[in-house]
Amino acid sequence: MEFVFTPEQQMIQDTARQFLDACSNSGHVRDAMTKTTGYDAELWQKICHEMYWQAIHIPEQYGGLGLGCVEMAILFEQMGRRLLCSPYFSTVALATNALLVAGTEAQKQHYLPRIADGSLTATLAYIGHASHGDNNSKDRYHNGWHTDSVTVTALPQFNQHTVITGYTLSGTLHYVPHGHTADLLVIAARLPDSSGEEGVSLFLLPSHLQGVEVQWTPSMDQTRPLAQITLNNVIIPADNVMLQSEYAWPLLEKTLQLACVALAAEQMGGAQQALDLTLEYTKERKQFGRAIASFQAIKHRMADMMLQVESARSAVYYAACIADEALQHHNPAAATDNVSQNDPLSPGNACHSSLDHSLADELPLASSLAKAYCSDAYFHCAAESIQLHGGVGFTWEYDPHLYFKRAKSSETLLGNASFHREKIAQIIL
Amino acid sequence: MKLSFSSEDEQFRQEIATWLQDNLCGKYEPLRFRGGPGDEHMFPEERKRWEQHMAQAGWLCVGWPKEHGGRALSINQQVIFYEEYARAGGPGLAGHIGAGLTGPTLIAFGTEEQKQRFLPGIINGTEYWCQGYSEPSAGSDLANVSTKAVLGTAADGHTQQWRINGQKVWTSLAHESDWCFVIARTEPGSQGHKGLSFLLVPMDQPGIEVRPIEQITGTSEFNEVFFDDAVTDANNIVGQPGDGWKIAMALLGFERGVSTLGQQMAFQNELDEIIRIAKNNGAAEEPTIRQRIADAWMGLRIMRYNSLRMLSGPQDGTLQKEAMIYKLFWTDWHSNLGKLAMDVLGPESEIIEEGQYGLSRLQSMYLFSRSDTIYGGTNEIQRNIIAERALGMPKEPKGAV
Ligand SMILES: Cc1cc2nc3c(=O)[nH]c(=O)nc-3n(C[C@H](O)[C@H](O)[C@H](O)COP(=O)(O)OP(=O)(O)OC[C@H]3O[C@@H](n4cnc5c(N)ncnc54)[C@H](O)[C@@H]3O)c2cc1C
Numbered sequence: 001m002e003f004v005f006t007p008e009q010q011m012i013q014d015t016a017r018q019f020l021d022a023c024s025n026s027g028h029v030r031d032a033m034t035k036t037t038g039y040d041a042e043l044w045q046k047i048c049h050e051m052y053w054q055a056i057h058i059p060e061q062y063g064g065l066g067l068g069c070v071e072m073a074i075l076f077e078q079m080g081r082r083l084l085c086s087p088y089f090s091t092v093a094l095a096t097n098a099l100l101v102a103g104t105e106a107q108k109q110h111y112l113p114r115i116a117d118g119s120l121t122a123t124l125a126y127i128g129h130a131s132h133g134d135n136n137s138k139d140r141y142h143n144g145w146h147t148d149s150v151t152v153t154a155l156p157q158f159n160q161h162t163v164i165t166g167y168t169l170s171g172t173l174h175y176v177p178h179g180h181t182a183d184l185l186v187i188a189a190r191l192p193d194s195s196g197e198e199g200v201s202l203f204l205l206p207s208h209l210q211g212v213e214v215q216w217t218p219s220m221d222q223t224r225p226l227a228q229i230t231l232n233n234v235i236i237p238a239d240n241v242m243l244q245s246e247y248a249w250p251l252l253e254k255t256l257q258l259a260c261v262a263l264a265a266e267q268m269g270g271a272q273q274a275l276d277l278t279l280e281y282t283k284e285r286k287q288f289g290r291a292i293a294s295f296q297a298i299k300h301r302m303a304d305m306m307l308q309v310e311s312a313r314s315a316v317y318y319a320a321c322i323a324d325e326a327l328q329h330h331n332p333a334a335a336t337d338n339v340s341q342n343d344p345l346s347p348g349n350a351c352h353s354s355l356d357h358s359l360a361d362e363l364p365l366a367s368s369l370a371k372a373y374c375s376d377a378y379f380h381c382a383a384e385s386i387q388l389h390g391g392v393g394f395t396w397e398y399d400p401h402l403y404f405k406r407a408k409s410s411e412t413l414l415g416n417a418s419f420h421r422e423k424i425a426q427i428i429l
Numbered sequence: 430m431k432l433s434f435s436s437e438d439e440q441f442r443q444e445i446a447t448w449l450q451d452n453l454c455g456k457y458e459p460l461r462f463r464g465g466p467g468d469e470h471m472f473p474e475e476r477k478r479w480e481q482h483m484a485q486a487g488w489l490c491v492g493w494p495k496e497h498g499g500r501a502l503s504i505n506q507q508v509i510f511y512e513e514y515a516r517a518g519g520p521g522l523a524g525h526i527g528a529g530l531t532g533p534t535l536i537a538f539g540t541e542e543q544k545q546r547f548l549p550g551i552i553n554g555t556e557y558w559c560q561g562y563s564e565p566s567a568g569s570d571l572a573n574v575s576t577k578a579v580l581g582t583a584a585d586g587h588t589q590q591w592r593i594n595g596q597k598v599w600t601s602l603a604h605e606s607d608w609c610f611v612i613a614r615t616e617p618g619s620q621g622h623k624g625l626s627f628l629l630v631p632m633d634q635p636g637i638e639v640r641p642i643e644q645i646t647g648t649s650e651f652n653e654v655f656f657d658d659a660v661t662d663a664n665n666i667v668g669q670p671g672d673g674w675k676i677a678m679a680l681l682g683f684e685r686g687v688s689t690l691g692q693q694m695a696f697q698n699e700l701d702e703i704i705r706i707a708k709n710n711g712a713a714e715e716p717t718i719r720q721r722i723a724d725a726w727m728g729l730r731i732m733r734y735n736s737l738r739m740l741s742g743p744q745d746g747t748l749q750k751e752a753m754i755y756k757l758f759w760t761d762w763h764s765n766l767g768k769l770a771m772d773v774l775g776p777e778s779e780i781i782e783e784g785q786y787g788l789s790r791l792q793s794m795y796l797f798s799r800s801d802t803i804y805g806g807t808n809e810i811q812r813n814i815i816a817e818r819a820l821g822m823p824k825e826p827k828g829a830v
Pocket of ligand 1: 800813
C-alpha cells in the first residue's frame with residue numbers, strides 16, 4: 001500500500017501544470033469560450049501532438065501511451081485548475097472509456113489509434129429527455145443516469161435469413177458535451193418497446209452520417225459547450241453495435257462511473273484553484289488597515305475550503321486507483337452479470353485473498369463517492385471565492401464566476417451529489 | 430500509487446486476526462466493543478488485565494522499536510494491526526496515553542535512564558498515564574499554565590526533587606493512572622511558552638488530589654487534579670528546564686498517525702449499528718436519512734483515504750496538509766454521526782435504557798461526540814492552525830486585554 005505519487009507521476013503533474021499555466025490562462029480561456037466550437041483548435045492540436053494526453057490510458061497495442069487512471073486523473077486535475085476548454089473530457093473520459101469497456105476488438109482497432117493520434121474527437125450521448133418542464137409530455141427531470149433516460153430507438157434491420165444487418169436510429173439526445181464538434185458519437189439507444197435495462201445498446205456513430213443533426217445549445221458555463229443531437233432515421237451497419245448488443249446497460253454504467261472519476265478530478269482541480277486565487281486576493285486586499293486575510297472569519301472559511309479540497313484529493317486518487325483495477329480486470333461479459341459489491345471496511349471481510357479483484361469491485365462506490373464529494377466541494381469553494389472577493393467577485397472581469405459556473409455545470413453533468421449519495425445508499429442499505 | 434497490501438502483509442493480517450479470535454473470548458468476551466471515549470467507565474480493571482494479556486503475546490506498542498520491546502512493525506502492518514483489532518471488537522485501550530503519547534515522547538527526548546524506567550511499564554500494560562496540560566486559565570491558550578514546580582531538597586536532606594503546586598483540569602483517566610505528565614512553570618516570573626518544563630509525576634502521593642468531574646453523560650472520565658506540594662524526583666524531567674513547550678508540542682504530533690485507522694474501524698462499528706437500526710425500523714427508506722447515511726459512509730471512507738495518504742507520505746515529522754485537516758474532519762463527522770444516530774432512532778432516542786440515566790451506547794456516543802470538537806485543540810484552534818501554517822495567512826493578534 002503506497003498512496004503517494006511515484007516520481008513519474010509527480011513529473012506528469014509538473015509538466016501538465018507548466019504547460020497549462022502557459023497555454024490556458026484566463027485570457028486563453030476567455031477567448032476559447034467565445035468560439036462556437038468552444039475550444040482553440042490550435043491548442044488542441046498542440047495537446048495531441050506535443051503532449052499526447054489524449055492517448056494517456058489507451059493501451060500501447062492501440063497506439064496509446066498505456067498509462068493508467070491515476071495519470072489521467074493527474075491531467076484532469078490540472079485541466080480543472082486552468083478551466084481548459086477542449087474536447088478532452090468528452091473524447092477521453094467519455095468515448096475512450098466507452099470503447100475500452102464496450103468496444104469489440106475490431107472497433108478498438110479501428111477507433112482507438114485514431115483517437116490516440118489526435119485525428120478524431122468523440123463524445124458520448126445517452127440522455128433522451130429534456131427537463132425544462134414546458135408542458136411537453138416528453139419532459140422529464142433528469143439527474144445522473146437511469147435506464148429510462150435512454151429513449152433513442154434502435155430498430156433492427158434483418159436480411160432474408162433474419163440476421164440483423166443494421167439498425168435505424170431515431171430520437172433526440174440532450175446535453176451532450178462537445179456534441180456539435182465531435183467526429184465520433186457513442187450513442188445509447190434501445191430496442192423498440194423495451195424498457196428498463198433490457199434492450200439498451202451502445203452504438204458507434206460517425207457524426208457525418210446522413211440524418212445526424214447536431215446543434216450547439218449555448219450554455220451558462222461557456223467552458224464546456226453542450227449540444228443537442230437529433231437522429232432522423234440514421235441507418236448504421238451491425239458492425240457499429242458495441243458489446244453485449246442489447247444488454248449494454250451495465251457497460252454504459254461502468255463507462256459513466258469511470259467518467260465520474262475523471263470529472264471528479266477536474267472538479268477537485270477547480271476547487272483547488274478557487275481556493276488559491278481567493279487566498280492570493282485576501283492576502284493583498286486591505287480593509288480596516290489590515291489584509292482581509294487576517295480576519296478570523298476569513299481564515300476559518302479558507303481552512304474549511306482547504307479541508308474540502310484535500311479530502312476531495314484523497315477521494316479522487318483513491319477512486320483513480322480503483323478505476324485502474326476496474327479497467328485491468330474488466331471483462332465485458334462478466335460486467336453484465338450481477339457484480340458483487342464488496343466493502344473492505346465491513347465486518348466479515350477480514351481477510352481478502354484476491355484483494356485486487358475486490359478493489360476492482362469497489363468502482364461503483366468509489367466513483368460515486370468521488371463525484372458526490374467533489375461536486376459539493378467545488379461548488380462550495382467557488383461560491384466562497386465570490387463571497388470573499390466582495391464586489392469584484394461579482395464582475396465578469398474577475399475569474400471567480402468562471403469557476404462558479406464550471407462548478408455548477410460539472411455538478412450537474414453525470415449526476416449531482418444527491419444522485420450519487422443515493423447510488424451509495426442503494427449499495428450499503 | 431498502489432492500494433493493495435503485499436502478501437506478507439496479508440499474512441500478518443491473518444496472524445493478528447487469528448490471535449484475536451483465539452484470545453478475545455471466554456472471560457474477555459464481555460470486553461468486546463467496550464471502553465474507549467464515552468465508555469471508559471466500563472470494566473476498567475478487566476480491560477487492564479486484557480492489556481496485560483496482550484502484552485504477554487507482544488501485542489502492545491507494536492510500532493515501537495525492538496530495542497524498546499516493540500515489534501517495530503512497518504506502517505502498513507500497524508495499519509493492519511489497528512484495523513483488525515477494532516474489527517474484532519478489541520476493547521478501548523486504557524494505556525493509549527502511555528502508548529501513544531508518553532512512550533514516543535520518551536523515545537524521542539528521554540534519557541536512557543528514563544526509557545529504562547518507564548517504557549517497560551507501558552509496554553507491559555502495568556503502568557498507566559494521564560495528560561496534565563489544561564488548567565482553569567489555560568485551555569486553548571495552553572501557554573498560560575500557572576502550575577509551578579521548584580527544584581529543591583527533599584525532607585531527607587539530600588535527594589533533589591521537584592515540588593509542584595497548582596491545578597490541572599479535564600484530566601482524562603487521572604483516577605485510573607499511575608503517572609501524569611505535567612506541564613509546569615519552572616522559571617519563576619516567566620510568561621507564555623518560556624520557562625515551562627515537562628515533568629513526570631507519580632499520582633499516588635499525599636500531595637495529589639483527584640476529584641472527578643461529572644460530564645454531560647452523567648459519568649466521569651475526566652477530573653480536576655490538585656497539586657499541593659506534590660513531589661517528583663529531580664530526574665523526572667524530560668529535556669532541560671525550559672524545554673517544556675517544545676516537548677509538549679512535539680507530543681501533540683504523536684497523537685496523529687496509525688491509531689487513526691483503528692479509530693475509524695470503531696466508527697465503522699457505530700455506523701453499522703446505525704444502518705442496522707435504520708433497516709429494521711424503516712428509517713432506511715426515508716430519502717433524507719438515506720442521503721445522510723450515504724454521506725456518513727462517504728465521510729468515513731474519506732477519513733480512511735486521508736489516513737492512507739498521511740501514512741504513505743514522508744514520516745519525517747513534517748506536517749502534511751492531509752494531517753492538518755485530520756482532527757477537524759473526524760470530529761465534525763463524528764458529532765454529525767451522533768445526531769444521525771438519534772434521528773434514525775426517532776422518538777426512541779429519548780428513552781433511557783436502564784435506571785435513571787443509563788445511556789445506551791449510541792446515546793452515549795451522541796452526547797460524548799460533542800467533546801470531540803473541544804479536546805485536543807478545539808475546531809476553532811484547528812482552523813487557525815490550518816489557515817496560518819498550511820495557507821500562510823496572518824497570525825492571530827496577541828491579545829493585551
Ligand atoms: C472530554 C475531554 C477530555 C479532555 N481530556 C484532557 C486531558 O486528558 N488532559 C488535558 O490536559 N486536557 C484535557 N481536556 C481539555 C481540552 O484540551 C480543553 O478543553 C481544550 O483545549 C479547550 O480549552 P477550554 O476548555 O479552556 O476552552 P477555551 O479555550 O476557553 O475555549 C472556549 C471557546 O473559545 C474558542 N476559542 C478559544 N480561543 C480561540 C481563538 N484563538 N480563536 C477562536 N476561537 C477560540 C474555543 O474554540 C471554544 O469554542 C479535555 C477536554 C474534554 C472535553
